[in-house]
Every structure is written in C-alpha cells, then in structure tokens.
Amino acid sequence: NAGVTQTPKFQxxxxxxxxxxxCAQDMNHExxxxxxxxxxxxxxxxxxxxxxxxxxxxxxxxxxxxxRSTTEDFPLRLLSAAPxxxxxxxxxxxxxxxxxxxTQYFGPGTRLTVL
Amino acid sequence: xxxxxxxxxxxxxxxxxxxxxKCTYSVSGNPYLFWYVQYPNRGLQFLLKYxxxxxxxxxxxxxxxxxNKSQTSFHLKKPSALVSDSALYxxxxxxDRGSTLGRLYFGRGTQLTVWP
Numbered sequence: 001n002a003g004v005t006q007t008p009k010f011q012x013x014x015x016x017x018x019x020x021x022x023c024a025q026d027m028n029h030e031x032x033x034x035x036x037x038x039x040x041x042x043x044x045x046x047x048x049x050x051x052x053x054x055x056x057x058x059x060x061x062x063x064x065x066x067x068r069s070t071t072e073d074f075p076l077r078l079l080s081a082a083p084x085x086x087x088x089x090x091x092x093x094x095x096x097x098x099x100x101x102x103t104q105y106f107g108p109g110t111r112l113t114v115l
Numbered sequence: 116x117x118x119x120x121x122x123x124x125x126x127x128x129x130x131x132x133x134x135x136x137k138c139t140y141s142v143s144g145n146p147y148l149f150w151y152v153q154y155p156n157r158g159l160q161f162l163l164k165y166x167x168x169x170x171x172x173x174x175x176x177x178x179x180x181x182x183n184k185s186q187t188s189f190h191l192k193k194p195s196a197l198v199s200d201s202a203l204y205x206x207x208x209x210x211d212r213g214s215t216l217g218r219l220y221f222g223r224g225t226q227l228t229v230w231p
Contacts, residue, residue, distance in 0.1 A: 004158075031217050042119075042205060042221030043159075050217070058218060090158060094217065100209050101147055101166045104219060106159040 002026050004107035006091050012113045013081040021076040021110050023091030031094045031102065032074040036060065036087040037109075043090065049074055081114045088112070117142045119208050121222035128196045128229055136191040136225045138206030148189040149207040149219065150180055159205065165189060176200070196229045203227075 007022045025032065033048035045058030049068040063085060065077040074093075078085060089110045094102035118141045128134045140146055147166050151159040163174025170182045180191045189206060203226050207219040 033217065040124075040223050042223045043207075043219070044221075045218050048217055092159075100211055100217065101164075102217075103149070103161050103164060104217070105161065106151070108158040109156075 004091055004093055004105055006089075006107040006110050008110060009108070010111050012115065013078075014115050015082060017081050018077065018079055019081065021078075021089055021091075021112070023074045023076065023107060024072050025074075025091075025093040025105075026072065027093065027095070027105070028071060029093035029095050029105075030071070031096060031104075032068065033058070033092050033104070034064070034066065034074070034076045035090045035092065037090060038087050046076065046089075078112075081112075083114045086112060086114045117208060117210055117220045119206050119220050119222035121204075121206055121225045123225050124223070125226045125228065128227070130198050130229050130231050131195050134193050134196040134200070134227065134229070136204050136206075136227060138189045138191065138222060139187050140189065140206070140208045140220075141187065142208055142210040142220075143212070145211040146187075146189075147209045147211060148180070148182060149209070150174065150178070150189075150191050151205045151207065153203040153205065153224075155202075162191070162204075198229050198231055201227055201229050 004025045034046040035043040047066040049055045091107040092104040094104045096102045120139045149164045150162040165182045173179045206222040
C-alpha cells in the first residue's frame with residue numbers, strides 16, 4: 001500500500017506557464033482533496049471530490065482546475081501560473097464521500113515556485 | 116464561521132518533561148477534531164481525532180488530547196517529551212453539518228522543539 005502519492009516533489013515555473021500536479025491513492029478512497037500550505041496560514045482547501053466524476057470548489061479555487069475520471073487519480077491543473085501560487089500543495093484522501101468523521105490521509109506534498 | 120486557533124507559534128520543552136500544544140476552535144454544530152504532525156519536508160501525519168464519547172483521546176506515539184466542550188478546546192499532550200517529537204503540529208476541525216463537505220479547517224500550526 002503506497003497510500004497517497006504526489007508528483008513531482010518540486011517544480012519551478014515561469015509566470016503564465018501551465019502544469020499539472022499529480023495525485024494518486026491506492027486505498028480505494030472515495031473522497032480526495034487538494035490543499036495549499038502557506039507560511040503562518042495553515043492549510044486551505046482548493047478543490048475536492050466525493051467520487052469519480054464529481055468535483056467541487058473549496059475555499060481558494062481560483063486559478064486551479066480539477067477532474068476525477070477514476071477513483072485513484074485526482075490531478076490539479078494550474079492553467080496560467082502566477083507568483084501568488086507559489087506554495088506547497090498537498091493531496092489528501094479519505095474513505096467515505098459523505099462522512100465528516102473520516103480521517104484524511106495526506107500525500108508528501110509538491111513544492112511549487114512560480115517566478 | 117468555522118475557525119481554529121493555535122495561540123502559540125512555538126513551544127519549547129526539555130526532553131522528559133510533559134508537553135502541551137494548545138488548540139481552541141469555533142464551529143457551528145458539534146466539532147470533529149483532529150491533530151496532525153508535519154516533519155520537515157514531509158506531508159501531514161494523522162495523530163488522533165475526537166468524534167464522540169470519552170473526552171480523552173489517545174493517539175500515535177504516546178500523544179493524547181482532551182476535548183473540553185465548555186472551553187471549546189482540544190489541547191494535545193504528552194507526559195514525557197522526546198527530541199524526536201520536534202515537529203510542526205496542526206489542529207483541525209470539521210463541523211458535523213453546514214459546511215463544505217469533508218473540509219478541514221486548520222490552525223496555523225505550532226512548532227514544537229524538544230531540546231536534549
């Protein structure tokens with residue numbers, strides 16, 4: 001069981017470039033989400049999904065797109081990178097799509113710098 | 116509005132001493148409370164959670180937390196700190212209703228340093 005995996009670990013982009021952050025889990029979890037971590041601000045929810053084919057916005061969705069074509073994968077796309085998107089990005093998953101009691105398990109993170 | 120406060124950015128303790136990392140919360144409805152730990156350049160690791168029942172919750176690595184509804188607190192504790200406990204600790208809350216499904220509201224984190 002690899003748990004939640006994220007690629008790449010590090011990425012440097014120029015302003016205006018696009019890229020996709022990959023997230024995969026092998027635990028057959030229905031719920032997946034993306035957070036960003038900024039110094040002194042904790043983690044903030046970007047987008048989430050309660051199952052394949054279903055996604056919704058979190059607290060800070062602007063500038064990001066997601067899709068969920070399979071249970072295992074939940075990629076995060078930056079359409080036109082901006083310096084304000086410099087952050088550490090974490091993917092998380094949990095078993096249930098509709099339960100608020102489930103524990104979310106986090107991937108190792110992707111550290112993104114936008115110049 | 117839902118929120119979590121971790122009033123101390125840093126906590127320093129000597130190895131072998133008890134440690135406490137403080138957390139208070141504000142939610143509508145009943146809270147589900149979580150503690151995570153983050154080691155340098157690593158993801159968040161789950162420590163423990165309170166859903167219902169006994170107010171004292173025991174978790175991984177000898178950590179425990181006490182839910183206090185009247186004080187809206189969920190402080191993390193350990194009787195005897197280890198140098199290896201040095202890390203960044205996050206408290207998180209999820210309301211039982213009326214919020215973005217599954218969303219965790221995180222505190223800003225507390226850096227714990229245990230010196231030998």
